[in-house]
Amino acid sequence: MRIVILTGAGISAESGLGTFRDKDGLWTRYDLNDAATPEGFARNPQLVTDFYNARRANCAAADPNAAHHALARLEAALPGEVMIVTQNVDDLHQRAGSQAVIPMHGALMSALCTGCGHRWPAPVAMALSDLCPACGKARTRPDVVWFGEIPYHMDAIVDAVTDCEIFAAIGTSGQVYPAAGLAAEARRAGAQCVELNLERSEISRAFHERHFGPATLVVPAWVDRLLAQS
Known part of the structure; x- marks a missing residue:
């Protein structure tokens, strides 16, 4: 079977953990174009990093x-x-x-290097200055699929x-x-x-x-x- x-x-x-599209969902409180797109990350990477840090902390506290x-x-x-x-x-x-x-x-608890593609366990609070363990560059993003990505x-x-x-x-x-x-x-x-x-x-x-x-x-x-x- x-x-x-x-x-x-x-x-x-x-x-x-909040749903997204209900009347009180996450997208009623955040603009998905700012928080969950490659363009939003390019415009304001700190906002996106903070958004996913909050979600990661919420997830870590959930059962x-x-x-x-x-x-x-x-x-x-x-x-x-x-x-x-x-x-x-x-x-x-x-x-x-x-x-x-x-x-x-993707996975909240994973980090992704936009340069070499390496993945590793994300800290609860990621920072834009975090270095990739593989290539040593500060090109870190959450390992999640944003709108517009495959x-x-x-x-x-x-x-x-x-x-x-x-x-x-x-x-x-x-x-x-x-x-x-x-x-x-x-x-x-x-x-x-x-x-x-x-x-x-x-x-x-x-x-x-x-x-x-x-x-x-x-x-x-x-x-x-x-x-x-x-």
Whole structure:
């Protein structure tokens, strides 16, 4: 039973990490053109660095919730059959125990050298003067995918999505591509597609079944049903 699970900000909301597009989401308080684009970083790198330092500190103080733990339990019960593709840049899936995690939008806890491409664990508070451990240059940025950039690992993601038997999307708005197109890709390839979300998303019609409610309730219940059938 090959299972691919796409997760978005909604799975981490109950851990205290803000969503983006809801009425009180992060993009109502920050201009994404300033905080999450290559152009914004070029204009004001200190603002962007401060924004991600705040997000990193918030993430470090958060704990995985019942939804993260349920997915880790699913992977442990079905070794080699579960892959999580996450739009989130937090590390809550990994801290819950999931190992097959593809962070398509990068990782808050990683730093990237714009010169040589080296990656290394980021300090909680990054600084523009931080030197790359590989080349020694001060060309550091957060290792996250900004708007206008290509998500990481797309070839591996598409291969997994078009080869899975079950595709689930959890806590995602369905507004950001290419992630929003993965459900349609999976359905065309013959997968059973399941949406688990607080409410209907922009792509709800792509799913065969839908379960609405807080992630900490609907995800463990779905995992229990899936394991009972396996």
